[in-house]
């Protein structure tokens with residue numbers, strides 16, 4: 001496993017569309033392992049592959065609860081409901097925070113590392129992290145959706 005460099009700020013790769021994963025091989029396992037290690041090293045609760053310069057639809061999440069780290073390949077929303085407005089930050093936008101509107105509950109379909117399809121329903125923090133990380137796969141950052149003016153932007 002290796003810690004990868006997290007792309008930040010105006011790096012153009014953060015704005016690109018990531019491609020669907022079609023090959024579930026050892027290379028994908030290495031990517032997932034490196035993403036989890038990189039997320040843990042940065043004390044993050046989530047990381048998307050484009051943040052380490054890989055334009056593949058892969059996200060990892062760890063809420064540091066009993067669930068442990070999760071890897072979701074090709075995550076897509078199949079349901080969402082409710083509304084929450086909470087503060088978010090991003091490992092790619094160090095030192096910044098902003099309030100963002102998200103659904104309170106989301107259900108996501110995804111493949112695991114072996115290509116098996118599963119569903120995951122998350123509420124509150126998990127819902128927010130799922131939305132935030134899936135946005136990264138479409139080149140969207142939380143600052144695009146934040147509902148208050150950021151202090152550091154003059």
Ligand code: CO
Pocket residue numbers: 089090091092132136
């Ligand atoms: Co982020």
